[in-house]
Structure formats: C-alpha cells, structure tokens
Amino acid sequence: MLKFAVRRLLLLVPILLGLSILVFLFVRALPGGPETALLGERSTPERAAAVRAAYGLDRPVYEQYGSYMGKVVQGDFGVSIQTQQPVSDEIKRRFPATVELASAAILFAVVVGIPLGFVAGRRPGSWVDNTSTVGSLLGIAIPVFALGFLLKYVFAVRLGWLPGTGRQDVTITTEHPTGFYVLDGILTGDLPAAWDALKHLVLPAIALGTIPLAIITRITRAAVQEVSNEDFVRTAEAKGMTKQVVTRRHILRNAMLPVATIIGLQTGLLLSGAILTETVFAFGGMGSFMAAAVFTRDFPVIQGGILFLAVVFVLVNLLVDLSYGIIDPRVRTS
Amino acid sequence: MTAPVAHRESVPGHLLVGTPLLKVRDLTVTFASRGRRPVRAVDGIDLDVAAGSTVGIVGESGSGKSVTSLAAMGLLGKRGVTVTGSVEFDGEDLLNMPEDELRSVRGREIAMIFQDPMSSLNPVLTVGRQITEILERHKGLKGQAAKDRAAELLASVGIGDSVRRLRSFPHQLSGGMRQRVMIAMALACEPRLLIADEPTTALDVTISAQILELLRVLVKDTGTALILITHDLGVVAGLCDQVHVMYSGRIVESAPRRPLFAEPQHPYTTGLLASVPRLDQPRGLPLLPIPGSPSDTLPWAQGCAFSPRCTRRVDACVGHPPVIGPAPSRVPGHLVRCVNPVPYDVEEPTP
Numbered sequence: 001m002l003k004f005a006v007r008r009l010l011l012l013v014p015i016l017l018g019l020s021i022l023v024f025l026f027v028r029a030l031p032g033g034p035e036t037a038l039l040g041e042r043s044t045p046e047r048a049a050a051v052r053a054a055y056g057l058d059r060p061v062y063e064q065y066g067s068y069m070g071k072v073v074q075g076d077f078g079v080s081i082q083t084q085q086p087v088s089d090e091i092k093r094r095f096p097a098t099v100e101l102a103s104a105a106i107l108f109a110v111v112v113g114i115p116l117g118f119v120a121g122r123r124p125g126s127w128v129d130n131t132s133t134v135g136s137l138l139g140i141a142i143p144v145f146a147l148g149f150l151l152k153y154v155f156a157v158r159l160g161w162l163p164g165t166g167r168q169d170v171t172i173t174t175e176h177p178t179g180f181y182v183l184d185g186i187l188t189g190d191l192p193a194a195w196d197a198l199k200h201l202v203l204p205a206i207a208l209g210t211i212p213l214a215i216i217t218r219i220t221r222a223a224v225q226e227v228s229n230e231d232f233v234r235t236a237e238a239k240g241m242t243k244q245v246v247t248r249r250h251i252l253r254n255a256m257l258p259v260a261t262i263i264g265l266q267t268g269l270l271l272s273g274a275i276l277t278e279t280v281f282a283f284g285g286m287g288s289f290m291a292a293a294v295f296t297r298d299f300p301v302i303q304g305g306i307l308f309l310a311v312v313f314v315l316v317n318l319l320v321d322l323s324y325g326i327i328d329p330r331v332r333t334s
Numbered sequence: 335m336t337a338p339v340a341h342r343e344s345v346p347g348h349l350l351v352g353t354p355l356l357k358v359r360d361l362t363v364t365f366a367s368r369g370r371r372p373v374r375a376v377d378g379i380d381l382d383v384a385a386g387s388t389v390g391i392v393g394e395s396g397s398g399k400s401v402t403s404l405a406a407m408g409l410l411g412k413r414g415v416t417v418t419g420s421v422e423f424d425g426e427d428l429l430n431m432p433e434d435e436l437r438s439v440r441g442r443e444i445a446m447i448f449q450d451p452m453s454s455l456n457p458v459l460t461v462g463r464q465i466t467e468i469l470e471r472h473k474g475l476k477g478q479a480a481k482d483r484a485a486e487l488l489a490s491v492g493i494g495d496s497v498r499r500l501r502s503f504p505h506q507l508s509g510g511m512r513q514r515v516m517i518a519m520a521l522a523c524e525p526r527l528l529i530a531d532e533p534t535t536a537l538d539v540t541i542s543a544q545i546l547e548l549l550r551v552l553v554k555d556t557g558t559a560l561i562l563i564t565h566d567l568g569v570v571a572g573l574c575d576q577v578h579v580m581y582s583g584r585i586v587e588s589a590p591r592r593p594l595f596a597e598p599q600h601p602y603t604t605g606l607l608a609s610v611p612r613l614d615q616p617r618g619l620p621l622l623p624i625p626g627s628p629s630d631t632l633p634w635a636q637g638c639a640f641s642p643r644c645t646r647r648v649d650a651c652v653g654h655p656p657v658i659g660p661a662p663s664r665v666p667g668h669l670v671r672c673v674n675p676v677p678y679d680v681e682e683p684t685p
C-alpha cells in the first residue's frame with residue numbers, strides 16, 4: 001500500500017515536468033502578453049517592450065523556462081504581475097474557497113446521486129428510474145455556466161431565497177483562521193456567520209455538482225443493476241437474509257466500488273468546472289482567480305496555478321485509490 | 335402449447351410412505367421477455383424427496399435443473415417469470431407463501447449450494463461474516479457466540495485453523511476451500527433439505543471427490559435430505575437413492591440408483607451413461623458423446639424433445655408428447671418417458 005502511494009507520488013515528477021512545459025509554451029502562444037492588460041490605452045510599442053523586458057519575456061523561451069523551473073524547485077512560483085503579490089500567497093488565500101465549494105458540490109452529488117441511482121437500479125423502468133434518467137441526461141448536457149446563471153436568476157434574483165454572489169454577506173466581519181468560511185464560523189463560535197457562508201454555498205454547489213450528480217447517479221444505477229445479478233446476491237437470498245441486509249450489506253457495498261472511482265475522477269474534474277461557477281457567482285476562489293489571470297495574461301499566476309491544480313488532482317486520485325483499498329479487500333491484500 | 339397432462343397420474347409416489355419432505359407437482363416455469371418468444375425452461379416436473387434421502391437430478395446443460403430448484407425456493411425473481419404448479423415443503427406451500435415467511439424458511443429449513451464457489455461468495459465480506467450473518471438471522475446468535483459457532487462449522491467441513499480462517503476473504507481461499515465454506519454456510523442452521531446445484535463442476539477431480547465425500551458424510555450424519563443437481567452421472571452413482579434424468583424441462587426417466595445404472599431405459603440416459611467413463615463397464619466400450627446438442631430439440635407438444643438426437647427414433651416419437659409411465663423392467667419406482675425404450679435385459683452397446 002505504502003509502496004503503491006510512493007510510486008504514484010514519484011509519477012508526479014514526469015507529469016509536472018511535461019505539464020509545465022506545455023503551460024509555459026501555451027501562455028506564450030496566446031495573442032498579446034501581460035503588457036496589454038497592464039498598459040491598456042497608454043500602450044506604445046516602446047512601453048510594451050519595456051514591460052516585457054522587465055519580466056524577462058524578451059529572453060529566449062528555453063532560458064525563461066530554465067530560470068522559472070530553477071525557482072519552482074525552491075518553492076518560489078514568482079510574483080503576480082497584476083497584484084505584485086507572491087503567487088504562492090495568492091493561491092494560499094484562494095484555494096480554501098475552491099476546496100469548500102468543491103466539497104459542497106461533491107457532497108451534494110454523492111448524497112443525492114447514490115440513493116437516487118440505487119432506487120433507479122433496483123426498480124428499472126419505475127418513475128424514479130425514468131425521471132432520473134431524463135434528469136441525468138439534462139444535467140450532463142446543460143453547460144455549467146448556463147445552469148449557474150439560471151439558478152442565480154431564479155433563486156437569487158427573482159425569488160430572493162438565497163444569495164447569488166460572494167462567499168459571505170459584506171456586513172459580516174469575522175475571523176478566518178482556516179479560510180473555509182463555514183468552518184471558520186463554527187470554530188470562532190460565530191454561528192450566524194457559518195450559516196450565512198453555508199447559504200452562499202448552496203447555489204454554486206448545486207451548479208457545480210450537477211454534472212457529478214448526473215454521472216454518479218448513472219454509475220450507481222448501472223453498478224447496482226449489475227451487482228444485483230451476481231451469484232453472491234442469490235446466495236444471500238438463499239440464506240434467507242432479510243431484504244434490507246441483502247440490499248445494504250451485499251448489493252450496495254459491492255456497487256460502491258465503481259462509484260468510488262468515479263467520485264474521485266469527478267472531484268478532480270470539479271476543479272475545471274469551478275472556474276466557470278466561481279466566475280458566475282463571484283466566488284473568490286482559485287477558479288475565478290485563474291480565469292482573471294488568463295484575461296490579463298498574468299503568466300506566473302497561470303503557470304503556478306495550473307501546476308498547483310495538477311498536484312491537487314493527482315493527490316485526490318491517490319486518496320481515492322487508497323480509499324478503494326478500504327472497501328475492496330482484494331485490493332488491500334494483494 | 336400445453337400438452338394434455340396424461341402423465342400426471344403416474345406420479346412417482348411409489349417409494350414413499352406418508353408425506354414426503356418436499357413434494358413438487360407439475361412445476362412449470364416460463365420466462366418471457368419483451369420481443370422474444372417465451373421460453374418454457376421447466377415443463378411439468380413432479381418430484382418427491384423423502385426426509386433424509388438423497389435425490390439426484392441429472393441432465394445436460396440447459397435442461398432446466400437449476401431453474402427447477404430456484405423456482406422451488408422462490409429465487410427466480412418476479413419480472414417476466416411465470417411459475418405454476420405446487421411445491422410443498424413439510425406440507426407448506428412454498429410458492430404461495432408470504433415473502434417474509436419464505437425468507438425465514440430459506441437458509442434455516444432449506445439451504446442451497448451453488449456451482450461456482452468464487453462468485454457465490456461475497457468478495458467484500460469475510461468468510462466469518464458470511465457465516466455469522468446467517469446464525470444471527472435464524473438462530474439469534476450474536477457476537478462471540480456466533481463467531482465460535484462459525485469456527486466450529488468451518489472445522490466440521492474440514493477447514494483447519496478455523497478461527498483464523500474466519501477473517502479471510504473469499505479470494506484468499508482455494509476453490510475447494512470456498513466450496514467447503516459454502517457447505518458450512520448451508521449447514522449452519524441444520525436444514526432439513528439441502529439443494530446442491532452442481533457443487534463440484536468448478537473444481538478439479540480430486541478436490542471434487544473430496545467435496546462429494548464431505549457432503550455424503552455430512553448429510554448422513556445430520557439426516558439432511560439432499561437434492562444433488564449435476565450433469566455427471568458419475569457423481570450421482572456414489573450418493574443418490576433416487577435419480578431423475580431431465581431433458582428439455584421434463585423428467586424423461588426416474589429410477590432408484592441401481593436400476594438406473596443397471597437397466598437404463600431411456601435412450602437419453604444410455605447416452606449419458608455412455609459418455610461417462612466407468613470402472614464397472616466392460617473395457618473396450620468407447621466413450622460416446624450424445625450426437626447433436628441440446629439445441630436440436632422439438633417442443634414437447636410436438637413429440638419427444640430428444641427425438642431429433644435419438645438413435646432409437648421411430649415414427650411414433652413425433653406427433654404427440656410421450657407420456658411418462660412404469661418402465662418395461664417393472665422395477666418399482668422406475669419410470670420412463672419413451673415410446674421405444676431400450677430393451678432392459680440386453681446389453682445395449684450404443685451404436
């Protein structure tokens with residue numbers, strides 16, 4: 001198990017190396033550079049050239065890459081061109097928001113998707129099954145930002161039930177020891193603040209969680225159907241186990257194996273969905289930060305952000321694979 | 335589709351005095367799925383199992399052996415399955431029993447063992463858990479008491495180091511061990527009837543012999559009645575009191591073990607016997623598979639289902655369904671469904 005984890009972590013090295021080269025070339029292939037955003041209307045060719053020189057962008061690409069990576073291995077991701085703050089500080093400040101949003105989204109997807117997929121799989125052709133099939137197809141087909149705008153318009157703008165922007169009401173000032181606002185509210189004993197942060201999470205989490213919800217529902221349904229036909233389920237029936245034990249202990253536990261994998265993959269993919277969701281709901285996390293960095297051609301931020309997210313993606317999947325060993329003894333003992 | 339049920343008068347009630355433990359009458363199972371013709375997998379089976387006796391059901395793949403036992407246990411599910419006839423266990427009608435009641439009969443009064451011990455055990459639960467859950471359910475044993483009993487059961491089926499084995503997962507055991515675990519599970523509540531559906535098909539020859547011997551000893555010691563389903567007459571030879579040979583959903587020959595092996599009268603039975611290597615047979619007799627495959631069949635309503643493959647076919651085989659009746663040998667309890675049975679006093683080398 002440990003050997004497996006170490007091997008996976010070592011695999012990170014070539015992945016990050018390749019990815020860093022791609023990102024490095026990609027940002028430089030974009031039309032324009034950081035000078036366009038910095039100078040705006042005041043731009044003249046001379047000023048632009050001066051800015052480019054100041055950030056070392058006039059040097060050959062391999063030279064730039066070499067000195068960048070030299071700093072990265074020392075943990076220095078450079079300084080944001082826009083904010084003049086170290087990229088690592090910016091990430092540290094915003095990452096908790098994204099984690100909070102992604103966790104809420106995946107929680108929503110799991111808590112709704114598994115029971116729904118389970119019922120659909122046990123009763124194929126029932127109204128629950130048919131409704132969830134149509135719902136899943138819609139959920140996968142609708143773009144994240146479109147759903148985000150729709151939810152915001154209906155529930156925030158028209159009905160006014162929930163807040164549609166930000167992470168916390170501006171009138172609330174409270175300490176943020178962890179950066180996870182809901183948790184912060186609870187830790188500092190400021191429960192109204194926690195409740196307010198939670199309400200701010202609802203709409204973005206639904207928008208972001210809908211695709212994972214649809215996929216988890218489908219996978220659970222398929223897995224439950226498949227496992228229901230397994231011989232060991234027939235054995236459990238032949239043993240006279242109650243219906244509840246047959247479904248929970250024998251069917252559901254085995255059906256969770258493929259579902260766990262898909263939850264891991266979806267958690268990784270959430271990071272990309274978060275960019276759009278955070279932008280729609282002005283949720284100040286990594287996603288909206290990265291999106292802004294692309295518009296302003298803030299090269300160090302784009303590079304550092306993507307490398308950081310890649311590491312997170314690999315770690316999340318490693319965690320999922322390790323958790324797989326907990327539910328499947330065949331993985332654990334081989 | 336249904337033929338006149340003339341054969342029903344000649345139920346094999348012969349051997350039995352009093353009520354049998356299991357009494358199956360005219361059991362018929364039809365599978366229907368959308369867009370396909372309904373399949374009648376079991377077509378009017380009559381079967382009696384006396385308490386403590388061992389009954390064999392033999393037939394090629396697809397003859398309906400498993401479906402018969404699953405239908406009797408109510409394990410076929412409901413969608414697209416029609417089960418008619420009656421199945422009485424100890425005088426109680428299993429087919430019309432309320433679900434909850436049936437669940438408490440299964441595993442406690444009637445237990446089952448299946449063909450593939452790997453896929454029949456839950457891969458994510460320990461062997462111990464899979465045994466204790468049945469003790470918990472039917473015997474109210476919990477915690478350490480259940481574990482102790484489970485270890486005893488494992489020991490009784492010949493698994494050494496049984497306390498430690500409780501913590502093993504199925505994939506950590508060999509095929510033979512897994513089947514022993516299945517047997518321990520089946521016997522956990524001292525059932526009165528055990529149905530073993532091809533318990534040794536997935537195992538190699540030596541292991542298979544050990545498992546059969548274990549079954550034989552256990553059912554003898556506990557007085558459990560056994561229905562042994564197999565496609566191998568060799569397996570039946572050592573164990574069964576009464577043997578039923580099935581073909582295409584019907585019983586074509588029923589006999590006590592001795593007459594079945596000594597004087598088989600249905601050409602299908604002789605075909606099966608000729609395809610099994612036997613020690614008591616004169617040497618030089620070639621091993622002959624039955625020609626054709628079970629798919630070369632005739633619907634029973636149109637005549638004998640075996641006739642397309644039969645070497646003794648006569649005109650009377652086709653046209654109307656053959657009736658099951660006392661065999662020409664007049665051995666009590668020997669029934670055959672054939673219009674041109676194999677002469678019983680002549681050594682009949684299969685042509």
Ligand SMILES: Nc1ncnc2c1ncn2[C@@H]1O[C@H](COP(=O)(O)OP(=O)(O)OP(=O)(O)O)[C@@H](O)[C@H]1O
Nearest residue numbers: 365373375393394395396397398399400401402565
């Ligand atoms: N769920 C089902 N739906 C449709 N047909 C089925 C179903 N289950 C079984 N059958 C059919 O019923 C027939 C009898 O099957 P059964 O499993 O009882 O055969 P068997 O005698 O046990 O054979 P084997 O030796 O292969 O186990 C087969 O032709 C099979 O195709």
Ligand SMILES: [Mg+2]
Nearest residue numbers: 399400401531
């Ligand atoms: Mg079978």
